[in-house]
Amino acid sequence: MHRRDALKAMAAAAVVPMLPERAAAIPASSAATSREPLPLFDPPKLKGPRGTPSDPDLLRAKANWPMQLSARELVTLSALCDMIFPADAKSPAASAVGAPAFINEWASRPGGESSLVRVRGGLVWIDREATTRFGKRFHLVTNGQRTAICDDICYLPNAKPQFKFGAQFFDTVRDQTATAFYTTPAGWKDIGYIGNVAMLKFDGPSAAIRKQIGVE
Amino acid sequence: MSLRRSKTDTQYDVIVVGSGAGGGMAAYQLSVQGLKVLVLEAGRDYDPVTETPMFQTPKDAPLRGGGNADKPFGFYDATVDGGWRVPGEPYTNAPGTDFMWWRSRMLGGRTNHWGRISLRMGPYDFKPKSRDGLGADWPLTYEELAPYYDKTESLIGVYGGDDDLENTPRSSPGVLQPPPAPRTYELLAKKACDPMKIPVIPAHRAVLTQRQDANTLPRKLHPGNALAQRVLRQSMLDRQACFYATDCGRGCSIKANFQSTTVLMPPAMATGNVTLICDAMVREVTVDAKGKATGVNYIDKMTRTDHHVSAKVVVLAASACETSRIMLNSRSTLFPNGIANGNGVVGKYLMDTVGAGLSAQIPKLEGLPPINEDGTAGIHMYMPWWLYGEQAKQKMSFARGYHIEFGGGRVMPGPGFMGNLENYTKGAYGRKLKEEARRYYGSFMYFDGRGEMIPNEQSYCELDPEAVDQWGIPVLRFHWKFSEHETQQAAHMHKTFAEIIGAMGGTVQGTVQTDGSRAIARGGQIIHEVGTARMGADPRTSVLNAHGQTWEVPNLFVTDGAMFTSNADKNPTLSILALAWRSCDYLVDELKKGNI
Numbered sequence: 001m002h003r004r005d006a007l008k009a010m011a012a013a014a015v016v017p018m019l020p021e022r023a024a025a026i027p028a029s030s031a032a033t034s035r036e037p038l039p040l041f042d043p044p045k046l047k048g049p050r051g052t053p054s055d056p057d058l059l060r061a062k063a064n065w066p067m068q069l070s071a072r073e074l075v076t077l078s079a080l081c082d083m084i085f086p087a088d089a090k091s092p093a094a095s096a097v098g099a100p101a102f103i104n105e106w107a108s109r110p111g112g113e114s115s116l117v118r119v120r121g122g123l124v125w126i127d128r129e130a131t132t133r134f135g136k137r138f139h140l141v142t143n144g145q146r147t148a149i150c151d152d153i154c155y156l157p158n159a160k161p162q163f164k165f166g167a168q169f170f171d172t173v174r175d176q177t178a179t180a181f182y183t184t185p186a187g188w189k190d191i192g193y194i195g196n197v198a199m200l201k202f203d204g205p206s207a208a209i210r211k212q213i214g215v216e
Numbered sequence: 217m218s219l220r221r222s223k224t225d226t227q228y229d230v231i232v233v234g235s236g237a238g239g240g241m242a243a244y245q246l247s248v249q250g251l252k253v254l255v256l257e258a259g260r261d262y263d264p265v266t267e268t269p270m271f272q273t274p275k276d277a278p279l280r281g282g283g284n285a286d287k288p289f290g291f292y293d294a295t296v297d298g299g300w301r302v303p304g305e306p307y308t309n310a311p312g313t314d315f316m317w318w319r320s321r322m323l324g325g326r327t328n329h330w331g332r333i334s335l336r337m338g339p340y341d342f343k344p345k346s347r348d349g350l351g352a353d354w355p356l357t358y359e360e361l362a363p364y365y366d367k368t369e370s371l372i373g374v375y376g377g378d379d380d381l382e383n384t385p386r387s388s389p390g391v392l393q394p395p396p397a398p399r400t401y402e403l404l405a406k407k408a409c410d411p412m413k414i415p416v417i418p419a420h421r422a423v424l425t426q427r428q429d430a431n432t433l434p435r436k437l438h439p440g441n442a443l444a445q446r447v448l449r450q451s452m453l454d455r456q457a458c459f460y461a462t463d464c465g466r467g468c469s470i471k472a473n474f475q476s477t478t479v480l481m482p483p484a485m486a487t488g489n490v491t492l493i494c495d496a497m498v499r500e501v502t503v504d505a506k507g508k509a510t511g512v513n514y515i516d517k518m519t520r521t522d523h524h525v526s527a528k529v530v531v532l533a534a535s536a537c538e539t540s541r542i543m544l545n546s547r548s549t550l551f552p553n554g555i556a557n558g559n560g561v562v563g564k565y566l567m568d569t570v571g572a573g574l575s576a577q578i579p580k581l582e583g584l585p586p587i588n589e590d591g592t593a594g595i596h597m598y599m600p601w602w603l604y605g606e607q608a609k610q611k612m613s614f615a616r617g618y619h620i621e622f623g624g625g626r627v628m629p630g631p632g633f634m635g636n637l638e639n640y641t642k643g644a645y646g647r648k649l650k651e652e653a654r655r656y657y658g659s660f661m662y663f664d665g666r667g668e669m670i671p672n673e674q675s676y677c678e679l680d681p682e683a684v685d686q687w688g689i690p691v692l693r694f695h696w697k698f699s700e701h702e703t704q705q706a707a708h709m710h711k712t713f714a715e716i717i718g719a720m721g722g723t724v725q726g727t728v729q730t731d732g733s734r735a736i737a738r739g740g741q742i743i744h745e746v747g748t749a750r751m752g753a754d755p756r757t758s759v760l761n762a763h764g765q766t767w768e769v770p771n772l773f774v775t776d777g778a779m780f781t782s783n784a785d786k787n788p789t790l791s792i793l794a795l796a797w798r799s800c801d802y803l804v805d806e807l808k809k810g811n812i
Contacts, residue, residue: 052303193627196462205587
C-alpha cells in the first residue's frame with residue numbers, strides 16, 4: 001500500500017469506528033479503550049534490529065562507549081599484558097593481538113566502574129612499585145625486574161598482605177588478557193581450536209584419540 | 217505495528233496470541249487446515265535467515281561477546297528484547313520470593329533461543345499422582361499423545377537414538393534423524409557411567425543431521441491435504457542439514473535447527489491464510505453476553521494505541537505466565553476473576569525445572585591433539601533418569617527424577633576462557649601460562665541436572681494489585697517455594713556428578729553441596745516455567761480439558777506451557793508442540809461440528 005492510500009485508510013478508520021459487539025459483558029478495564037480497526041499503514045522501521053541494548057545489530061557489532069584509559073596508562077598495561085602472554089615460538093605476545101585495547105574496552109564499559117577503578121588503580125600501583133624498587137616505571141625496567149614484581153602478585157592465595165591489592169589487579173589483568181588473547185585467530189591457533197568451520201559430517205574422535213583416552 | 221499478510225483478510229476464524237512453540241504450531245496447523253488465522257506477536261518481526269550471526273566470532277563483538285543484563289546469554293544470542301528483564305515490562309515478587317521470569321519479545325518467541333533438547337514425556341510422566349500420590353495426573357495418557365510426538369518430531373526434525381528405557385520412550389521407526397557421533401568427553405563419560413549403571417545414550421535434539429524427505433514426509437503428516445503438503449514440502453526444501461558449526465542459540469540462518477520462525481511460520485504464511493501483526497501486546501480477551509470469547513484487545517507498541525480484533529476462536533500461546541496474565545487481566549461482569557477462572561486456578565501450580573550443576577577438570581582429556589568438537593553445538597549424549605525402580609520402592613528421599621546434560625571439551629574460546637587457570641597452576645604467567653593453557657584446554661567439563669518439580673500451592677503468579685507495565689497493563693506478582701522433593705533432588709544431582717567426575721579420574725570445581733537448597737537454581741532460572749492454566753479431568757481443579765480448551769469458555773484455548781499439569785524432567789518444548797498440534801486438530805473438528 002502506498003503511503004497516500006495508507007493515510008486515506010487511516011482517515012477513514014478514524015471516522016468509521018468498527019465497534020465490536022460487547023453487549024452486557026463489559027470488561028472492568030474498558031473505560032479508556034479506543035476501538036479503531038487495524039490501521040493499514042506502512043509503518044516506520046519494522047524489519048531488523050532496532051539498535052537498543054537489548055536489540056543490537058548482531059552483524060555490525062561495535063563497542064560504542066568512550067574508552068577511558070589514557071595513552072600513558074596503555075603503555076604500562078601493554079607491558080603487563082606481555083609479561084602475562086609473551087611471544088613464544090607458537091604465538092605472538094598479547095599486545096600484538098590487541099589485548100590492551102580490549103582491556104580498555106572492558107574496563108570502560110557502561111556499568112563497569114569497579115573494573116575501571118581496579119585497572120587504573122593497579123596501573124598506578126605497579127608503576128609506583130617499579131619506581132620504588134628500581135627507579136623507573138614498569139615498562140622501562142628490565143624483564144628480570146618486572147618478573148620480580150610479578151612473582152609477588154601472580155597468585156592471590158600466596159600473596160603477602162602488602163601485595164594483596166596488586167595480586168587482585170594482576171589476576172584481573174590475567175583473566176582479561178586471556179580472554180583477549182584466546183579470542184583472536186592467533187589465540188585459536190595457539191590453543192588448537194579448529195572449529196567454527198562448516199563440515200559435511202561429524203565423525204567424533206579419531207581412533208588414535210580413542211586409544212589415548214581408553215575408549216576403544 | 218508490523219503487519220505481514222499472506223492475503224488481506226478482515227474476518228478471522230482464529231486469533232493466535234504468540235508465535236513461539238505453542239503459537240507457531242497453532243498458526244501452522246490451523247492455517248493448513250484452511251482457517252483464517254490472525255497471529256499477534258508482542259515482539260518485533262524477526263528473520264533468522266538475514267539476522268543470524270552464523271560465523272561471527274567473539275572477537276567481532278563488544279566485550280568479546282560476553283553477556284550482560286540486556287543480553288544474558290551473550291551478545292550473539294538470538295533473543296531480542298528479552299531475558300530475565302524486559303525493558304519497560306517489569307514483574308514483581310512477593311516477599312521471600314526471588315522468582316526470575318524469562319521472556320523474549322520477537323517473532324518466534326523463545327524458540328529462537330533454546331537448547332533444542334527434545335525429550336518425550338513418558339507414560340509415568342502423564343500419571344504422576346497415580347504413581348506416587350503427589351501432584352496431579354494429566355487428563356491424557358502417553359499413548360494418546362505418542363502419535364503427535366511422532367508427527368511433531370517428523371515435522372520439526374529431531375535427532376536421537378532408538379533406546380527404549382523405562383519411562384524414556386523411543387520414537388516410532390523412521391521418525392528420528394540419525395544422532396551425531398559422540399565427542400571425546402562424551403565417550404569418556406559413558407565409560408565412567410557404565411559400571412555405575414547410569415545410562416548414557418544419544419540425546420534428542422531438534423537439529424537436522426540430514427535433510428528432511430520433502431517428497432514423502434508432507435504426505436505422511438498431512439494425508440489428503442494438498443495445501444498442507446505443498447507448503448510443508450517447500451518449507452522442508454528450504455531447510456539445510458546442520459554443518460556442525462555455530463551455536464544454535466544464535467538462531468540458524470540455514471534453518472537446520474527448529475525455531476518457529478524458520479520451521480512453522482514460513483509454511484503458515486505460505487498458506488495464504490495467515491495475517492501476522494508484530495509489536496502487538498495483547499492485554500485482554502473480550503467476551504460477549506453469553507460468555508463466549510469475541511476477540512482480544514491489544515496495544516500497538518509503535519503507536520501506543522489500543523485496538524480490538526475479533527474472531528470465532530481465541531488461542532492463547534503467549535508463554536505460560538504471559539498467558540495466565542492475559543487471562544487474569546480479562547475481567548468482566550461474567551468473569552470477575554479473569555476469563556475461565558471461576559475456580560481460581562489460573563496462575564496456580566507454576567513450575568520450573570529443578571537445576572543444579574557442577575564443573576570438573578578431567579586429566580584424561582589434557583593434551584589431546586586438536587580436534588573439532590563443535591558438533592551440533594549442543595549435547596550429543598545425555599543421561600536419562602535411571603532410578604525409577606528405587607523410587608518405586610521408596611528408597612529415595614525425593615519422588616521424581618532428573619536427567620543429566622553435560623558438555624565441555626574443546627569449545628570455542630570466549631569471554632572468561634582459561635579464567636580459572638591460576639587455581640591449577642598456582643598463578644602461572646608468561647610462557648608457562650601459555651604452555652599450561654595448551655595442556656588444560658579441552659579438559660574442563662560441566663554436568664547439569666534437569667529435574668522434575670512437583671506443583672505446589674505456594675508457587676503461583678497473580679496480578680500485582682498496583683504495578684503496571686509501560687503499556688498500562690497490570691503486571692504479574694510471583695510466589696515461589698521449592699519442597700524437599702526438589703532440594704533433595706538437587707543434592708542428589710551434586711552427589712551423582714561428583715561420583716561421575718571421580719569415576720572419570722577428575723576433580724570437582726567448586727563445592728559439592730549436601731544441602732540441596734544451596735545447589736538448586738532459582739525458580740525461573742532454568743527457563744522451563746510451565747503450568748498456571750493446567751489441564752485436568754476435573755473442571756473444579758483445572759483450567760483446561762485434555763484438548764487445551766478452557767472449561768468455561770469453549771472457544772478459548774491455551775496451547776503453550778501454561779497447560780502443563782506436571783513438569784517432568786523432560787524439557788518442555790517438544791511436548792508443547794505435540795500438545796498444541798493435538799489441540800488444533802480438536803479445535804478444527806469442533807469448529808466443523810459447530811460446537812464452538
